[in-house]
Amino acid sequence: QVRLVESGGGLVQPGGSLRLSCVASGSGFSLLAVHWYRQPPGNQREWVATITSAGTTKRYADVVEGRFTVSRDNAENTAYLQMDALQPDDTAVYYCQAGQSWGQGTQVTVSL
Numbered sequence: 001q002v003r004l005v006e007s008g009g010g011l012v013q014p015g016g017s018l019r020l021s022c023v024a025s026g027s028g029f030s031l032l033a034v035h036w037y038r039q040p041p042g043n044q045r046e047w048v049a050t051i052t053s054a055g056t057t058k059r060y061a062d063v064v065e066g067r068f069t070v071s072r073d074n075a076e077n078t079a080y081l082q083m084d085a086l087q088p089d090d091t092a093v094y095y096c097q098a099g100q101s102w103g104q105g106t107q108v109t110v111s112l
Contacts, residue, residue: 003024006021012108014110021079036079038094091109
């Protein structure tokens, strides 16, 4: 079982960028796919992106395709979500998930 901690959220203007990190502790991270989710205010949690264990396959929700990029560094037990061209609708708490573990979430707010 891994433990996940996200960081990198914050306040950004529309059109800006942020990079979220998901750092894993414990063993087995490199064997697990990593999924990113987000929960906008007042809405249900939604899937954003997935990267397979070796990083060879990446998938994105339609609403972020072309703007977000998921990556990982298994040597550092870390996954990343690069978010570009951010829009107010991207405002949410962002979570990473791997195996049975979830991080605590990091707030992303896109506003003037």
